[in-house]
Amino acid sequence: MFYFGQYHSRDIIEPTMQFLRGLTKVSIAIFVVWHVSAIFVYSLYHVEGYPVLEWLNSKRSIVRPYILMTSQWQRWNLFSPNPLRRVIEMEFDQKVDGTWVNVFTLNEDNVSWWQRAPELKIMRRMEDEKFLPLQKRYVEDFCRIHHIPQGTEMRLRKRWHVIPKNETTQNEEWWNNWEPNWKEKELLQLSCPALS
Amino acid sequence: MKRIISYLNRFFFEEVSATGFGLMRAAWAFSVLFFMLGTAPDVVRYYTEVGILPEDLGYLVFRSEYRFTLLQYITNPQAVIALWSMFMVCLVCMMIGLWPRVMTVICVLLLFSFHERNLQPLGGGDTVLRNFGFILMIAPEVGAFSLSRLEHQWNHWKKTGAYLKPLKTNIWPYRLVLWQFIIIYVTSAWDKLQGSMWMSGTVVEAGFHHTHFVRWSKEVMDGWAWISPYACFYTLLFEFGWLFMLIPRETWHVLPHWLWKHSIKRILIFLSFSFHLGIFIFMDVGSFPFAMTTGFIGLLLDGDWEAFKRMANKKWKGKIIILYDGKCSLCRRSIFMIQLMDVLSRIKPVDFRDSTLLSKHAPDISESNLDRAMHIKTPQGTYFKGFDAFRKLSWHVPSLKLLTPLLYLPGVAPVGRMIYAKIAESRNMCSHGACKI
Numbered sequence: 001m002f003y004f005g006q007y008h009s010r011d012i013i014e015p016t017m018q019f020l021r022g023l024t025k026v027s028i029a030i031f032v033v034w035h036v037s038a039i040f041v042y043s044l045y046h047v048e049g050y051p052v053l054e055w056l057n058s059k060r061s062i063v064r065p066y067i068l069m070t071s072q073w074q075r076w077n078l079f080s081p082n083p084l085r086r087v088i089e090m091e092f093d094q095k096v097d098g099t100w101v102n103v104f105t106l107n108e109d110n111v112s113w114w115q116r117a118p119e120l121k122i123m124r125r126m127e128d129e130k131f132l133p134l135q136k137r138y139v140e141d142f143c144r145i146h147h148i149p150q151g152t153e154m155r156l157r158k159r160w161h162v163i164p165k166n167e168t169t170q171n172e173e174w175w176n177n178w179e180p181n182w183k184e185k186e187l188l189q190l191s192c193p194a195l196s
Numbered sequence: 197m198k199r200i201i202s203y204l205n206r207f208f209f210e211e212v213s214a215t216g217f218g219l220m221r222a223a224w225a226f227s228v229l230f231f232m233l234g235t236a237p238d239v240v241r242y243y244t245e246v247g248i249l250p251e252d253l254g255y256l257v258f259r260s261e262y263r264f265t266l267l268q269y270i271t272n273p274q275a276v277i278a279l280w281s282m283f284m285v286c287l288v289c290m291m292i293g294l295w296p297r298v299m300t301v302i303c304v305l306l307l308f309s310f311h312e313r314n315l316q317p318l319g320g321g322d323t324v325l326r327n328f329g330f331i332l333m334i335a336p337e338v339g340a341f342s343l344s345r346l347e348h349q350w351n352h353w354k355k356t357g358a359y360l361k362p363l364k365t366n367i368w369p370y371r372l373v374l375w376q377f378i379i380i381y382v383t384s385a386w387d388k389l390q391g392s393m394w395m396s397g398t399v400v401e402a403g404f405h406h407t408h409f410v411r412w413s414k415e416v417m418d419g420w421a422w423i424s425p426y427a428c429f430y431t432l433l434f435e436f437g438w439l440f441m442l443i444p445r446e447t448w449h450v451l452p453h454w455l456w457k458h459s460i461k462r463i464l465i466f467l468s469f470s471f472h473l474g475i476f477i478f479m480d481v482g483s484f485p486f487a488m489t490t491g492f493i494g495l496l497l498d499g500d501w502e503a504f505k506r507m508a509n510k511k512w513k514g515k516i517i518i519l520y521d522g523k524c525s526l527c528r529r530s531i532f533m534i535q536l537m538d539v540l541s542r543i544k545p546v547d548f549r550d551s552t553l554l555s556k557h558a559p560d561i562s563e564s565n566l567d568r569a570m571h572i573k574t575p576q577g578t579y580f581k582g583f584d585a586f587r588k589l590s591w592h593v594p595s596l597k598l599l600t601p602l603l604y605l606p607g608v609a610p611v612g613r614m615i616y617a618k619i620a621e622s623r624n625m626c627s628h629g630a631c632k633i
Contacts, residue, residue, distance in 0.1 A: 029208045032368050036375045039327075043383045046390045068262035070330055071308040074323050076384035078484075081391025083399045087407055108407050114234035117482030118317030120408045122248070125316050133253050134316075141241060141248045163405050166398045169425050175405065175418040 038063035043074055046081075085163040087180065088127055090187075092142055095153035104142070127158065135187050143192035152192040159184045212370065213498045214363035218293075218340025220373075220494035221300060221332055225291035227486040228307055228325055229284065235317070239280045242314050244273045249314050257315055266306070267313035283310070293342020300338050304329040321483030324380070328491050331372045337365035346536075353532050373494040378438045380488075381468070385435035394432060397425030409479040420478070427474070434467040462500060465492050501539075508540050508594075514575025515544040516592060517557050518585075519566050522547030526623045527570065534593065542592045569620050582620065583612035 040056075041063050047053035067073050089107035093100040104110065111119045126134040139156050148154070161180035170178075241247040244267075249257060251268070270279055283306045290299035307329055311318055332338055339345050340363045352360050388394040393402065401424035404410060404417040440460045448456040469492060472485040518534065521527045531545045546557045548566045558566075558573055565571075569582035572589060580588045587603045590596040602608065 025205070025209060028366075028368060029204065032208060032372060035372060039376070039379055043379050045383070045387060065262050068259065069264065071312060071326050072330060074327060074379075076320070076380050077387045078320050078384055079399060079403060080384065080387040080394065081389075082393040083403050084406060085402055113480070115238065116408075116480055117319055118235065118238075118242075121319055121482075122316045124408075131256055134249070134256055137250070137253060138248050144246070145241070163402050165393065165402070167396055169396075169398055169401055170421065172418050172421060175401070175421050176415075178405075 034066075038066050039072055039074065042067045042072075043076065045075065045077070082165070084124075085165060086160055087163065088124065088158060088160040090123055091157040091159060092139065093155040093157065094148065095155070100155055103146075132188065136190060139188065139190055140193050144195060147195065148192045150192055150194045153189065154192060155189045156187045157184055158187050208366065208368045208371070210367040211364045212367050213501065214337040214340045214365040215501060216494050216496040217332070217335055217338050217365060217369060218296075218342065218345075218363070219496075220328070220490060221296060221338045222291050222293065222341055223490040223493050224325065224328060224332055225287045225299075225303060227483060227490050228303065228329075229287040229291065230486070231321070231483045232280075232284065232287070232310070239277055240273045242317060243267055243280070243310060244276045245271045246273055247314075249316060258312075263312055264308075265312035266309040279306070280310070283307075293339070293344055293346075296339050296342045296344060300332050304333040319482040319484065321481070321485075321487040324487035324491065325483060327376050328373065328487070328494065331369055331376070331494070335365065335369035337363055339363060349536065350529075350532065359536070367497075370494065370497065373491055374441060377468075377491060377495070378441055381435040381438040385432055388432060388435075394428050397428040400424035400427040403479065409481060411478060411480055417478075430467075431471060434464065434471060437464055437467065440464070459499070459503065461495065462503065465495060468492070505540055509542070512540075512542060516542055516575070516589065517573040518543060518545045518589075519548045519554070519558055519561075519571045519573070520545055521567065521570075521623070522549045524623045526619075530570075534589065537593045537595045539594055540592060543589070569616065583609065583616040586616070587612070 041059055044053055044057050044060075047057045089105055091102055092104040092106070094103045095101075106119070106123055108116060108120060122138075125131070126138060135156055139154050142148075143152070143154065159182050161182045163180075164178070235242060238247075242249070245251065251271075266279070267276065270276055283303065286299050286302050286306065289295060290303045307326060311322060311326060345360075345363070349360055352358070388399075393399045401421040404421055404424075405414070410417050441464065443451075448460075469489065472488050475481060476485040518531065520531050534543060535545060544557075546553050548554045548558070548563060548571075554563065554566075558571070558579075561571065561579065570585055571579055571581045572585040573579055574588070587600070587609075590600045590603060603612065
């Protein structure tokens, strides 16, 4: 054992260790409270008319850096407020001898089961007009993976229908008779780029 | 003041079983591995500059601040494929528990990196995996159910003949998982109330006709549309039910007895699991049901495992006696493994070389007979030996139960008996953990 002047080392080390253990515990507890509060505040939506929730929501900017840096961002609007009723698919056409020929339809039938969720999600997320550069890139990537020669003209069309929003539940017969009302819109035309 | 500090100390640092978090680690790695393998053909498309989302289009998808991903720096397709492959290897290590702490940290950070590189294909399940991954990464103990722990167990058992004490951990990571569930379900239910279709009970029938999600043909889904109002009501009920978990246990006695005599947590886990199973049967929503199930495992504490054991042993009395050769290292190793897997505590191993123990537990069978094969004695006094003994045991060891039906397939028994006889014959050639079979 070492001696520091008149003190025995145990007299110093023990209380120091105890203090450090206590400090660690307090730090962990503070972190837990912080994490819990941060994800709560960041997950709040539809707070209008509830003063406490509105106030908490106004503090989002405080927790935002922590939530984003730790990849803990989240919003639990699964099938809500109302479920997604818009069903879309995308048609890839290729110009052959001056005529458009449909070469691929991006929908649930033409992607493998393990690619279904991510690939259809990508399609839904680039559907909007403001994502034209993403649609263009998607078609160029289509050219790349299918080895379509440079300069080949391609066209992307969107087809969609909307599942009815019923006020009450319908019986089996009603659904049997229901037919989707498909609509269609051309999104873009481009020439396949050089294969890289 | 002392009471408050003691309460807070218990609230954050009470020692609980680390089993749940060990299993959660394995389940999390399995789920991520399974779904990341699904992206194998698309690694270049999703995560590189030549794919569908080059960085210069990122302004349409990414946030401009607080975003970190290794794939900002690793952009070459070959390098990305190499990183992805390394990720898969690390996930396997994490799942089986090879260097569980290091592998957990690496895997979670790599998952963040791949997700942050391309948000386009991500769904709710991916978010859940990131949320629980973060908690696993910072949890102090994730080593239960790992190969590393098995190695420690084996070394300890060899030296002392006893198992290590069950792994314990502080309760705070459990509280984070629980809070994450409350956030997911309650904010989700809150969001549902803002629309009109959940209250009119028509959400499920609409969902059953969205071809992106349904697993079955339109005719089948038409036939199931009637469950819509019940399923909507059930969903809102159990989602808001998670608010019960905010009530401190100490005050539960004010609730009606019929409510608090059962574990509200277990009821909620059961209701939620049934909901996710239902979704999985009818709809393809990606990794969501898997990710949520992963989290449920992390919610299981000592009391829950005990309750599971009590339920499984409700109609079970006595012990199965395994008569093994204490002089044979292969037999000792087998007994070590079987005892480790005996989570229902139904097995009692007896070294038949100890004549006192033999005469106490199996006086009616000779040592020379026991020398030929492992024997077991059921509580009813029936003996089984060799392959048949193993098959009988498999009914009582949960981790072997998946094997049980296979062991009854025609032709398996004769082959099994033959293999067993061969192993039994050569078992004494085993030494220092290696056998000449």
